[in-house]
Amino acid sequence: MAARSVxxxxxxxxxxxxxxxxxxxxxYFSTQIGRDAPVLVRDFIHAALYDSKHGYFSSRSxxxxxxxxxxxxxxxxxxxxxxxHLDKIYKQSDISxxxxxxxxxxxxxxxxxxxxxxxxxxxVPLKIYEIGGGSGTCAKSVMxxxxxxxxxxxxxxxxxxxxxxxxxxxxxxxxxxxEVNSHLAKFQVECRDAAxxxxxxxxxxxxxxxxxxxxxxxxxxxxxSENQVSPWMEVWVEKQHDRLELSELYxxxxxxxxxxxxxxxxxxxxxxxxxxxxxxxxxxxSAKILPKPRRCWLPxxxxxxxxxxxxxxxxMSLVASDFSYLPDVKVPGERAPLVSTKKxxxxxxxxxxxxAKGDADIFFPTDFWLxxxxxxxxxxxxxxxxDKSLKKGKKRRTLxxxxxxxxxxxGLPSKTRTKDGYxxxxxxxxxxxxxxxxxxxxxx
Numbered sequence: 001m002a003a004r005s006v007x008x009x010x011x012x013x014x015x016x017x018x019x020x021x022x023x024x025x026x027x028y029f030s031t032q033i034g035r036d037a038p039v040l041v042r043d044f045i046h047a048a049l050y051d052s053k054h055g056y057f058s059s060r061s062x063x064x065x066x067x068x069x070x071x072x073x074x075x076x077x078x079x080x081x082x083x084x085h086l087d088k089i090y091k092q093s094d095i096s097x098x099x100x101x102x103x104x105x106x107x108x109x110x111x112x113x114x115x116x117x118x119x120x121x122x123x124v125p126l127k128i129y130e131i132g133g134g135s136g137t138c139a140k141s142v143m144x145x146x147x148x149x150x151x152x153x154x155x156x157x158x159x160x161x162x163x164x165x166x167x168x169x170x171x172x173x174x175x176x177x178x179e180v181n182s183h184l185a186k187f188q189v190e191c192r193d194a195a196x197x198x199x200x201x202x203x204x205x206x207x208x209x210x211x212x213x214x215x216x217x218x219x220x221x222x223x224x225s226e227n228q229v230s231p232w233m234e235v236w237v238e239k240q241h242d243r244l245e246l247s248e249l250y251x252x253x254x255x256x257x258x259x260x261x262x263x264x265x266x267x268x269x270x271x272x273x274x275x276x277x278x279x280x281x282x283x284x285x286s287a288k289i290l291p292k293p294r295r296c297w298l299p300x301x302x303x304x305x306x307x308x309x310x311x312x313x314x315x316m317s318l319v320a321s322d323f324s325y326l327p328d329v330k331v332p333g334e335r336a337p338l339v340s341t342k343k344x345x346x347x348x349x350x351x352x353x354x355x356a357k358g359d360a361d362i363f364f365p366t367d368f369w370l371x372x373x374x375x376x377x378x379x380x381x382x383x384x385x386x387d388k389s390l391k392k393g394k395k396r397r398t399l400x401x402x403x404x405x406x407x408x409x410x411g412l413p414s415k416t417r418t419k420d421g422y423x424x425x426x427x428x429x430x431x432x433x434x435x436x437x438x439x440x441x442x443x444x
Contacts (some may be wrong), residue, residue, distance in 0.1 A: 038238035038249050042219035042257075042300055045353065045362055049217060054358040065098040066135045066176070070105050078420035079427075100321075100432075101138045101212055104416055104425050109141030111411030112319055116142075116208055117150055118410070119317065119438055126150075126158040127207040129313070131194045131305075132214045133162035134169060136176030142210075143183045160187045163194045195305045200312030206439075207313055211320040215371070216363040218301030221258050222333065224250055225294040231270045232296075234258055237354065246354045257300040264303075264377050265370065267296070295333030299370065306378040318375070318437040321403065322366040325431050337364040368400045368433055375437050399436045403429040 039047075049056050067089065076082050089098075101108045120126060126146070133139055139160055147155045160177075164170045170189040177187045192199040222235040233250040240247050253259055253269050262269060309316060326338045330351040339350040341360035356362050379395045404426040407413055416425040 038236040040255060041222040041235050041237060041353075044237040044246075045356075046219045046301075048353075048356045048358060048360075049362060051358065056356070056358055056361055065093060065102060066137065066172075067093075067098065067102055067105065071103065073416045073418055073424075076418040078418050078422045079424070082418060082422070082424055099134055099137075099213065100425075100429070101141070102135065105137050106141035106144060107412055107415045108407075108425070109138045110145045111407050112138070112210065113142040113145035113149075114410040115319060115406070115436065116317075117146065119436070120208065121206060122151065122154050124206055126154055127203075127205065128158070128160045128210065129207060129316075130160070130162045130210040130212075132211065133164055133173050133189075134212075136162070136173030138210065138212060139173060139187060140177045140179065140183065143177065143186065144180065147180075147182070155186075158186055162187070162189045163199075164189055164191055165193055167191055195301070195308055197308045197311060200308065203313045204315065206315045206317070209309060209313065209316050209318045211318070213322055215299070215302055215320060215322045215366045217361075218299065218305065218364070220335070220337070220364055221255070221261070221298045221300045223253070223258065223262070223296050223298060224248070228292055228294065232262070232267070232294075248354075257303060258298060261298040261300050261303050261374075264373050265298075295336075297333050297335040297337070297364065299335070299364070299367070299374070302366075302371065303374050303378070306374050310378040314379075315439055317439065318435070320371075320435045321406075321432060323363070323431055324366060324368060324402075324433045326363070326365045327431070335365060335367055337362050365431075366433070368435055371435055372398050372400065372437075379439070395440055396437050397440050398438075401434050401436070403432045403434060406434040 047055065071085065073082070076085060116128070128142065130139055139162055143160060146158060162170070162173050164173065170191045173189050177183045190199070223232045224235050225232050232253060234253055234255055236249040236251060237246055238249045239245075259269070328349060329336050329338050330349050331337055331339055331353055337353060339353050339356050339360050339362050341348050341350070350356065350360060353362060375398065376396055401409070407425055413423060413426055417423040
């Protein structure tokens with residue numbers, strides 16, 4: 001993605017890297033996309049990124065970058081040498097981005113494999129799903145690690161399924177994993193939309209789901225309030241009559257995904273203040289004297305995906321990694337995205353998502369606190385009339401770690417350390433985290 005390209009070294013430590021993988025198909029739209037018909041913000045974002053003809057990824061992305069060989073970090077002097085080496089790799093490959101799992105192969109994926117092995121029941125056949133598997137480097141490296149470090153029966157009986165919407169990436173994954181002949185019988189690619197429940201059966205056995213840098217490009221919705229106490233409203237996008245400009249349209253809350261996400265956030269629909277009566281009165285007075293519009297971005301795409309996964313894989317364990325925050329965001333609102341493009345080789349950030357019309361990347365920070373709440377909420381999968389309150393007993397055990405802590409616990413940090421002690425995997429990934437979630441038997 002343009003804004004996360006490491007062709008511009010000054011962007012490296014702040015934005016890092018993320019895959020250009022298209023995990024969701026156009027069928028994901030929930031409102032009718034028409035020339036003049038208003039659409040929900042999530043559908044506008046989905047079209048701007050994934051439209052088959054005009055979407056940012058469809059028009060700009062090529063194959064996922066693959067390194068010919070692993071980087072020998074121990075042979076590099078320090079950060080300057082690492083950056084020079086990285087610059088050389090990009091110029092030689094003519095690729096504008098590489099994923100973390102590719103830059104730090106095989107060590108990045110080995111850390112994930114170790115986390116899986118430590119927290120899974122190895123007496124049950126190991127089954128792993130990966131959403132948006134890119135070039136297949138993660139799959140191959142995880143399977144390599146399990147083959148070398150797990151009991152023979154674990155590797156012999158394991159299966160690894162990649163859910164990938166891109167036919168070209170699906171083919172690449174088969175080629176990458178096929179470099180080890182024994183992996184092929186255990187690996188398959190299902191070329192489909194991971195958020196479409198019709199693509200899943202019901203898997204009653206324990207399994208793992210891996211999602212690396214998938215959450216940041218999932219569609220989000222936007223809600224708006226005129227001031228500190230006004231009711232929240234859905235934001236829609238419409239084209240102004242006889243003009244090319246796009247504008248926002250505000251409607252009363254109605255969309256089920258939006259209202260469900262607000263429920264998980266404990267966000268009152270009427271915009272009322274939470275807390276004491278004094279706080280509520282103070283906020284009302286403030287709204288009259290100094291009215292301040294409010295904008296809040298909701299990860300409805302993530303919520304939809306978690307609902308589908310928990311419905312199809314009720315005993316799944318999950319490991320996900322993504323950006324916990326993004327610097328220099330110009331778009332207003334809580335959990336707002338960075339909207340960025342490249343012009344004449346330079347990064348350009350937009351101040352509104354409406355300017356992204358197929359020429360810009362739109363990516364969001366992940367609110368890991370909210371991710372955990374959505375995970376707990378979706379794990380219940382109760383019938384419509386049953387109470388799904390988060391106050392009920394939790395059915396998941398969860399852990400959020402920054403990348404350095406995760407790799408120090410499960411990886412081999414010495415393998416990505418340069419001669420002077422600089423470690424790009426630990427030192428440069430300050431704005432990324434890992435999320436681990438496993439089921440429990442708590443039903444109270």
